[in-house]
């Protein structure tokens with residue numbers, strides 16, 4: 001009986017954190033993990049649902065779902081966690097395993113190169129164990145098909161021998177729970193989606209929730225900070241816990257270097273302006289994009305390639321790293337003719353918008 005095994009397929013969380021396709025380069029406001037995030041992500045991760053900040057409806061649903069499984073004394077149905085990076089999918093997977101008191105095995109779609117890699121992981125799972133599959137939309141097709149059967153029938157078909165004499169032997173698996181995480185739910189084939197009994201969509205956090213998160217993280221880091229400082233940090237964190245925690249760590253550096261016993265609002269402003277992160281959470285690149293549209297193209301419309309050439313960045317970076325936040329926050333609109341800076345963008349840059357922008361955007 002042979003499984004093609006791949007020693008990389010069981011990633012540590014640190015390894016997983018580097019597998020994102022987004023080129024975050026050195027952006028402090030990137031939602032994807034940067035190099036020094038892995039340790040801190042672990043350090044700041046709550047391990048109970050109670051410690052998980054925000055997302056109240058999702059928490060209530062998950063609480064009920066886990067409690068029912070506990071009462072029935074069976075592993076819960078498979079869980080799908082969907083949403084942008086840095087909003088807490090890995091954290092929730094860890095919480096589920098902790099709340100159920102079962103071990104968790106961690107891997108990711110890109111780490112599984114062959115169906116055999118997955119078969120070997122599945123066949124070594126213990127009863128009730130959680131298998132966390134990050135970036136599940138990036139599983140190879142053959143592994144995906146193997147996963148359908150394993151999730152539904154708790155079985156893998158193991159290939160024995162090679163060539164024309166090869167045959168498959170069904171291997172029964174103990175009951176386990178798959179937790180799949182994806183930033184691209186739309187890329188999951190519907191048969192795979194249908195095998196999850198519980199799907200949670202994580203959304204960006206309002207500033208009021210991020211403020212509580214910053215408060216909690218500051219306590220874990222043993223950093224004294226005022227309420228207004230927490231609120232200012234939350235406001236600049238683009239709705240994303242990972243960014244809030246990262247900015248907080250940079251503010252902690254500031255406090256250490258300046259020998260501060262308590263961080264206040266002015267300290268947050270000074271520390272973050274050093275990193276060129278402004279009051280709306282926009283960084284140097286976001287501002288360069290807006291400024292270029294406004295000053296070089298009279299507010300737009302401007303096509304992506306012209307815009308990125310003027311800004312001096314790859315078109316993909318502008319499109320995937322800057323634009324989603326600028327559009328979400330109403331600084332930019334995308335029209336068939338190109339990108340247009342809105343009234344909010346002009347005002348944010350300290351300029352008054354022309355008549356037509358005032359009327360339409």
Ligand SMILES: Nc1ncnc2c1ncn2[C@@H]1O[C@H](COP(=O)(O)OP(=O)(O)OP(=O)(O)O)[C@@H](O)[C@H]1O
Nearest residue numbers: 041044045052053085086087088089090091241242
């Ligand atoms: N609701 C929350 N409450 C407290 N901390 C949170 C919450 N959501 C996320 N965090 C913290 O933010 C950091 C990033 O979270 P996490 O690694 O779970 O994100 P993710 O959605 O899995 O990201 P990715 O898609 O990049 O893997 C962690 O330190 C985590 O503890």
